[in-house]
Amino acid sequence: MAYRRTALMEARLAADRDRILVAACDVVREAGFAGAKILAVAAGAGVSTGSVYRHFPSKSALFAEMLREVCAREYAVAAAVAVTAEPPVQRLGDVVEVFAHRSLLGGRLAYAVIVEPMDPEVDQVRLDARRELSALFAGLIDEGIRAGELPVQNPYTGGAAIIGAVLEGLVRPLQDGALDPDDLVAELRAFCVRAVGGAA
Amino acid sequence: MAYRRTALMEARLAADRDRILVAACDVVREAGFAGAKILAVAAGAGVSTGSVYRHFPSKSALFAEMLREVCAREYAVAAAVAVTAEPPVQRLGDVVEVFAHRSLLGGRLAYAVIVEPMDPEVDQVRLDARRELSALFAGLIDEGIRAGELPVQNPYTGGAAIIGAVLEGLVRPLQDGALDPDDLVAELRAFCVRAVGGAA
Amino acid sequence: MAYRRTALMEARLAADRDRILVAACDVVREAGFAGAKILAVAAGAGVSTGSVYRHFPSKSALFAEMLREVCAREYAVAAAVAVTAEPPVQRLGDVVEVFAHRSLLGGRLAYAVIVEPMDPEVDQVRLDARRELSALFAGLIDEGIRAGELPVQNPYTGGAAIIGAVLEGLVRPLQDGALDPDDLVAELRAFCVRAVGGAA
Amino acid sequence: MAYRRTALMEARLAADRDRILVAACDVVREAGFAGAKILAVAAGAGVSTGSVYRHFPSKSALFAEMLREVCAREYAVAAAVAVTAEPPVQRLGDVVEVFAHRSLLGGRLAYAVIVEPMDPEVDQVRLDARRELSALFAGLIDEGIRAGELPVQNPYTGGAAIIGAVLEGLVRPLQDGALDPDDLVAELRAFCVRAVGGAA
DNA sequence: CATGAATGAGAATTCATTCAT
């Protein structure tokens, strides 16, 4: 048999797929989901539109996958910070900090990921991501309540509110470029810790 | 024979314009900006697409204006609550409550107004509205700091974060229909008051 | 109110719709369903593709409607011939003759209408048309049997077979241009009458 | 180092070619020409699309060849039945029976082969096949006329009409699944024999 | 030589905007 799929070919294939996902990410960062056209993604990845469809069955599937990857990455980082040996409130602050910091770097992407509607398939991924992340915060709030560090409250509401506070808190500074990023992150951390009833 | 615009005609024209804006609002409430088509707005207002273009130069201009109106109304309500004789933190809590409550009633509209991107012209209006509303909260935080009720902090960051916290805090419950709305609003008020350092 | 839909406008609208249907017909006649593109139909009707979609919700719907019209017309003609005062077998021959004659004039259209697959919506119309027409023949065969003019046989099989015989019998001559059309029609009439057991 | 094509290689090549033709046949049987994609053929044959193009210069050529083979096979069977020692009309009936029976088994394939348009190259093959088959019937009709068994008539028209009658006569029953297949074949035989003027 | 990933022309459909009536 004169043909064998070589490791090199596999690698290239995977690389193409990744480049497409990265390009999708870039496009959303630049233009949001609203401006996300397959042609732009293809151009960004240096492939044809047809190739995009070799790797992903539809536009929705492509962006859903991209979202899933981005969210999984963010969640993993946040989750890692959430299980250190520190006291719950300290950890909650750390997670806020890390989440805010990374969202700051991600620019519009984080925002699009969390809030910009696109289509049902993508929206579902977004919803799941929000749920997961707010559950992470809720878990920490719950631990804090049990440890007597935090007042009794609905942890899920708090978890969701934290996500909103951080993202919205980042939007203007991102656009105005006013504040020092580190200060902003510190402010948001303090805001959120106080919000759940922790000592600043 | 000179063409004369009578008062009656003026009134009718103005009425049409208003009906178009109301229809635009309804459409966004039902379908978000993503599903906002001129034809739907025209149908909702009982006029032709051509008439829509008689009153507004473009789709963007129409929705920008609609957004401006809605935001102005919300701002007015919030601003009225912000200037009572109560102490600053109490007033901040009241504004949060009123904002949360009205957003809850507005359903998807509030969300679209605050976060769903549409196009640059509309986005600018949204940005302005966010700025104004967060400035309102910032003013109250500032007053609280001056009155010694609140710790020193960046009031603008806090103002923005409050908006995000309330909206995101409302999203899931809205979709899951889980919590009692009044409880949710109360939770968010407590969250925000604590967040700025006020005694819950 | 400065606007009224005038009779002229109605007429133009209807004329456009008709021109689109006629163009669809022409396109199928030239290129069959396989070559039937909306752009070609639009061009043929002298309108834009968008206009086609104003009159018909989809490509399928357009061609289904066209097919329905053509078939209804053919059926009406055939049905009229089927109910004269002549004896059943005579009438059956007359219907064959009229059907063959008109199919001959319609060229590829008749063929496409009866056999060329397109998509489920259109196929359904075609199926119905075939059923109706073969039922017409079946009815005549049945009458003939009851009148003792024809031998006992399955009338539906005969009805369908007649349609096939006529269409297929027309195909080659149409392409080769060999035979005199009237002779051909006469031959097919005799073929079908004999086929059901009538005296030639 | 000279490249030498061995007998084994030749055999493999030929086997591939055959498998591709068989797969093409299967695909048409399942999905008609409309659903006939090169990828599906390649998959069915267990080869790559590239290999398909090694054996056939184009999609048209592949399906044209497939059609040619299928038709040749059918023709051979029919021709064998056409030259027995029986009287012409008996033989004509036998050929109809065998043709109808095999078409019934072939399902959509026979139909696609005879009537479904695809592209000019394939259509030409189909036309030739129809010509050949109807010539076979025409020959039998001619013999019948000469033998005084059949009335004078145009044998070519009759040949074509028989093909149409059989195929169309098979279509509905195939879809409705109503009649017993053997009865249907017998009906069509009687229909065709009568049609040419033979005693049923 | 066989493979199958990549290509890219093309087709259906949508909708903001215009303009004849």
Next chain:
DNA sequence: TATGAATGAATTCTCATTCAT
């Protein structure tokens, strides 16, 4: 003046064919 039919650019997705490996 108000209307709403017409326009056509834009976008997603498909699939025959090619060619690097």
